Amino acid sequence: MSEWPPTEVGGDTRASSTISEDAPWALPMVSAIPAAQPSPSWSRRDFIKGIIASGVTVSGLSYFGSGCSGALPAQTVGGVERLLSLSVNGQLRRVDVLPAETLAMTLRYKLGLTGTKLGCDRAECGACTVLIDGVTHYSCSTLTHRVRDREITTIEGLEGPNGELHPVQQAFVDELSPQCGFCTPGQVMSAVALLRRNPNPTREEAREALAGNLCRCGAYHNYLNGVMRAAQSLGAREA
Amino acid sequence: MAELLGKDFTPPDIVGKVTGRAKYAEDFRRDGMVFCRLLTSPMPHARVRNVDARAALAMPGVVGILLPEDVPEQEGVANNILTYEPHFVGEPILAIAAVDETTAHNAIAAVRLDIEPLEFCVDPLESLRPGGPNARAGGNALIPQEGLQEVKWTEEDFAAAGEGQLPMGRPGEEWSYGDLDAGFAASTLVLDESFVTASTSHHSMEPRTAMAYWEGGKCYLHASCQSQSNALPGAARLIGIAPEDLVFIAEYCGGGFGSKGGAYPLMAIPAHMSRKVGRPVLMRVSRAEEYVLGSARPGFQGRIRLGFRPDGRIAACDLSIIQENGPNSGFGDLGAAASAVSLVYTPQAMRYRGISVLTNTPPRGAQRGPGQNQIHCAVEPLIDKAARQLGLDPVAIRRINAPTHESLYGGNQSHITSAYLREALEMGAERFGWQERRARSGQRSGSKVRAVGVGQAFHSAGSSGFDGLVRIAPDGKLHIHTGVGNLGTYSYASTSRVAAEVLRYDWANCEIHRGDSSRGLPWNNGQFGSNTSYTMSRTNYAAAMDALQKLKAIAARELGGNANDYDVRDEAVFSRANPSRRLTYAQAARTAIQLGGRYSGMETPQDINPMTRRAVESIAGTGLIGVARDNLPQDGMVPALAAGFIEIELDVETGLYEILDYLGVADCGLVMHPTSLATQVRGGAVMGFGMAAAERHVYDPRWGLPGAVGLHQAKPPSYLDVPSEMDWAAVDQAEPNNPVGVKGIGEPLMGCAAAALLCALSDALGGHYFNRTPIVADMIVNAANGRPQAHRQLQVNTQ
Structure with a gap:
């Protein structure tokens, strides 16, 4: 172990083994997130750095975080309005949102919509897929502030007024599509978006449309069965 | 004739999954x-x-x-x-x-x-060299019965192996049977190959987030766990409390694949923190943390020498395995791999030597087919190499070596209960059109070449001795209490239907209780090791039979005669001689409550687990209670076996391939839930394709840093990596040791697909044996062009 620890990296770490920012083993997992306090210096670059460095999303205010108590500023120092109206599943929801907050965190921790899942929190898996103006987005990598004038649809917004399942949901039940179920809400949302823009897809088109949704159980075949069945039942309903 | 078993149904938890109402550990608030x-x-x-x-x-x-x-x-x-x-x-x-x-x-x-x-180490072979680094201060190898030891092999051991071959010094474990030397002497073909099988991360979609709080002297833990009752004592031990003081909630689990089979240390952290700070604590686990803390399949550095008779029968097998075990206790993949070889290829004589070596890489644990799936990846393409040299068909050489019901298992050469691998091969070859497809193997179209492969795999698939618990309520409904867990295969539900079948219930009048230890759940095996179908069908059968006997006894008491004079139908117990003399289940349940004692759970059998006793006490007096330990006979190890058939088209210029067709065939006893089995066959195949030719586990040897932490680096298969349709079949022959003829299957369905794909890739390259999994594109291009590979032989964590 003669070359350990490395003298050429991070200065003379042999003398002081305190973690150096430059040492190769200063892993992202212990890097600081830039303080999620509104400040004039907060930039998009800082946010992206924070996301990349942390492996977790900046949660902003927690479910019962300190920021929830006390008066909410209508305007922060940096000029970002914090108290927003979001249109979620056809309802206008007032919510306090920090500048760097992701939509997934707002939905899950502010609005109680836990059907949207966080599998990777970095746009790799698709478990957090929601619709924004009918288009699929990874909510883990979407800033809530960017969607304030948009129509957001989550898995909770698909059922009919009397609790009847959306045809995609019913088809996924009938085809026994989910296994563990953790990726399922995202798969459902991608399928719903597909059938809205293409009510009669081929299986290959469905496969392409859902390709951004990973399933570690490998239930792809059964999900595609579900999409094709849903397309049929939607077609039959409209015929 | 079964009314429920063998038929599709809608599992009660599926609607929650498609609506988002299913609550996983991170979905709870307090x-x-x-x-x-x-x-x-x-x-x-x-x-x-x-x-x-x-x-x-x-x-x-x-x-x-x-x-x-x-x-x-x-x-x-x-x-x-x-x-x-x-x-x-x-x-x-x-x-x-x-x-x-x-x-x-x-x-x-x-x-x-x-x-x-x-000092640290990321390559087991380096650690075994004289003066090599140790992963722990106390040593570098885990030896059975001895624990952590320092094991260094000699320079002579390394030199004796020969160029590129795995050395074998003092092993940590070994066994043998038969006359190995005579077996090799009788062989006309001897193959001797060293190989590497990569570690692979589980990467369950749900990171192992946990939430805990304390209330009324009890700890409430929401955890991501495959298992329910079986994980509870371990979780309580990690928290430092008695099992009865832990309320363990694991109603849904977002994937585990072995990594969440039991309690794991991370789930105890919120509980300890909550006790310390006096508030509920949620610990979200990031994807990067899930990579290091979420367990991984241990990789092998191995060597196998196989002796074949002219007809393809394997006369001798000499297997050596060095397992990369991570830094901690790890898992016994290596021994399981050797036992799998003994069963699936039935060598007439065999020697196994292995050693589990520690490295400073993520802790290893069981992953779907632990040991078996690695070794099938290494051996199956070698069987093809032998077939090629002996002029035999790949299916034929597997048939001649396939186990029968009389075949023996492992170093102890123990009995097995049933084996239909030969039937699976025959059924699969017929259904897949193996002969026709094989005839067009090697056809070129530009840079693309067609190829076929067949693969096999095994895992043991059943336990016994656990408890079943059912309750017939005064309204006549059947409540089935299951503590097995919910991995996502729906087997908790299909096995619960055994109780309904025994009691001839309408499934609409049955309710399953699960997912929360405060709901009166019995002591059950964990939902791991492909065992649920076999084990839980037995426990639910035992509990339902107890309820059936009590129904008949109550009828005899109320209506006269002996219990044996009665039968059940339409949720009533009736006299065979005079069917109008009958008690509905609702009436019988009310009578059971009046009678008390064993009828209503006020008294319990002596041989049930204390956890089951507490569960019975929590529902005693509320209906007719059926509760029993599974004491049904079992003679031998229960094998789950599978065969996979694949046709691919490989582009030898790019190293990319397309899977044109896949068929998986299961030997899982009688089929309980056809669509669920189909999903397992296909899902296992997807995971197998990843293991064979995509998933990466990379470590920087200089600094010991992981290089494949995220999903895009680790490359689990996506929709676009696998066929959008895959075929399945089942042998559908009854397992004699199970009252409804079933056994498990989940794990070998992955291994047979991985092996089939590896065999097809070799087939596309004229039988080239890669000595390494996964086979990735650059390896294919190198092989196709006769160029050396970028990795050193036997190097680990390279791709």
Whole structure:
């Protein structure tokens, strides 16, 4: 172990083994997130750095975080309005949102919509897929502030007024599509978006449309069965 | 004739999955809940000399810190909860809780560690060299019965192996049967190959987040766990409380694949933190943390010598395995691999030598087909190589070596219960059109070549001795209490239907109780090891038979005659001689409550587990209770076997391939739930394709840093990597040791697909044996062009 620890990296770490920012083993997992306090210096670059460095999303205010108590500023120092109206599943929801907050965190921790899942929190898996103006987005990598004038649809917004399942949901039940179920809400949302823009897809088109949704159980075949069945039942309903 | 078994049904938990109402561990909230984050090791092996958390604890919103001295120390080489001597990058050192996650995270970043790097190792073979590094201060190898030891092989051991071949010095474990020398002497073809099978990360979609709080002297733990009752004692032990003081909630589990089979240290951290700070604690686990803390399949460096008779029969097998075990207790993949070889290829004589070597890489654990699936990846293409040299068909050489019901298993040469691998091969070859497809193997179209492959795999698939519990309520409904867990295969539900079948219930009048230890759940095996179908059908059968006997006894008591004079139909117990003399189940349940004693659960059988006894006590007096330990006979190990058939088109210029067709055939006894089995066949295949030719496990040998932490680096298969349709079949022959003829299957369905794909890739390259999995594109291009590979032979963690 003669070359350990490395003298050429991070200065003379042999003398002081305190973690150096430059040492190769200063892993992202212990890097600081830039303080999620509104400040004039907060930039998009800082946010992206924070996301990349942390492996977790900046949660902003927690479910019962300190920021929830006390008066909410209508305007922060940096000029970002914090108290927003979001249109979620056809309802206008007032919510306090920090500048760097992701939509997934707002939905899950502010609005109680836990059907949207966080599998990777970095746009790799698709478990957090929601619709924004009918288009699929990874909510883990979407800033809530960017969607304030948009129509957001989550898995909770698909059922009919009397609790009847959306045809995609019913088809996924009938085809026994989910296994563990953790990726399922995202798969459902991608399928719903597909059938809205293409009510009669081929299986290959469905496969392409859902390709951004990973399933570690490998239930792809059964999900595609579900999409094709849903397309049929939607077609039959409209015929 | 079965009314329910063998038929499709809608499992009760599926609607929650498609609506988002299914609650996983991160979906629970509690008043006053705080967030916890981990400070993990930046080094592969280190000693923390000092922690300065003053700045962190002074931050507004920080509510507490959890240090290694606050949690129970784990004995020996068990996985730690927190430690001052981390043995892998990412091992938790301490945790901090704060009112929101950002504050917790920033507090973690404000902790100053005085940390000293220690000797580390990421390659088992390097560790075995004279003077090689040890992963732990106490040694580098885990030896059965002896524990952690320092094992170094001699320079002579290494030199004796020959160029590129695996050396074998003093093994950690070994067994043999038959006359090995005579077997090789009788062989006309001897193949001798060394190989590497990569470690693979589980990467369950749900990271192992947990939430805990304390109320009324009990700890409530929401955890991501495959298993329910079986995981509870271990979780209680990690928290340091009695099992009856833990309420364990694991109603849904977002994938585990073996990595969440039982309790694991991470789930105890929120519980300890909650006790310390007096508030509910949620600990979200990031994808990067899930990579290091979420377990991985151990890789093998191995060597196998196989002796074949002219007809393809394997006369002798000499197998050596060095297992990369991670830094801790790991898992016994290596021995399981050797036993699998003994069963699937039935060599007439066999020797196995193995050693489990520690490295400073993520802790290893069971992953779908632990040991078996690695060894099938290494051996199946070698069987094809032999077939090629002997002029035999790949299916034919497998048939001649396939096990029968009389075949023996492992070093002890123990009995098995049933084996229909030969039938699976025959059924699959017929259904797949193997002969026709094989005839067009090698056809070129530009740079693309067609190829076929067949693969086999095995895993043991059944246990006994667990408890079943059912209740017939005064309204006549059947309540089935199951403590097995919910991995996502729906087998908790299909096996519950056995109780309904025995009692001839309408499934609409049955309700399953599960997912929360306060719901009166019996002691059951965990949902792992492909065992649920076999084990839980037995326990539910035993409980239902107990209920059936009680129904008949009550009828005899109320209506006269003997219990044997009665039968059940339409949810009533009736006299065979005079069917109008009958009691509905509802009436019988009310009578059971009046009678008390064993009828209503006021008395319990002597041989049930204390957990089951507590479960019965929680529902005693509320209906007719059926409760029993599964004492049904079992003679031998229960094998799950599978065969996979594949046709691919490989582009030899790019190394990319397309799977044109796949068929998986299961030997799982009688089929219980056809669509669910189909999903297992296909899902197992998807995971197998990833293992064979895509998934990466990379470690920097110089600094011991992981290089494939995220999903895009690890490359689990997506929709676009696998066929959009795959075929399945089942032998559908009854397992004699199970009252409804079933046995498990989940694990070999992965291994047979992985092996089939590897065989097809070799077939496309004229029978080239790669000595390594996964086979990735650059390896294919190198092989196709006769160029040397980029990796050193036997090097690990390279791709």
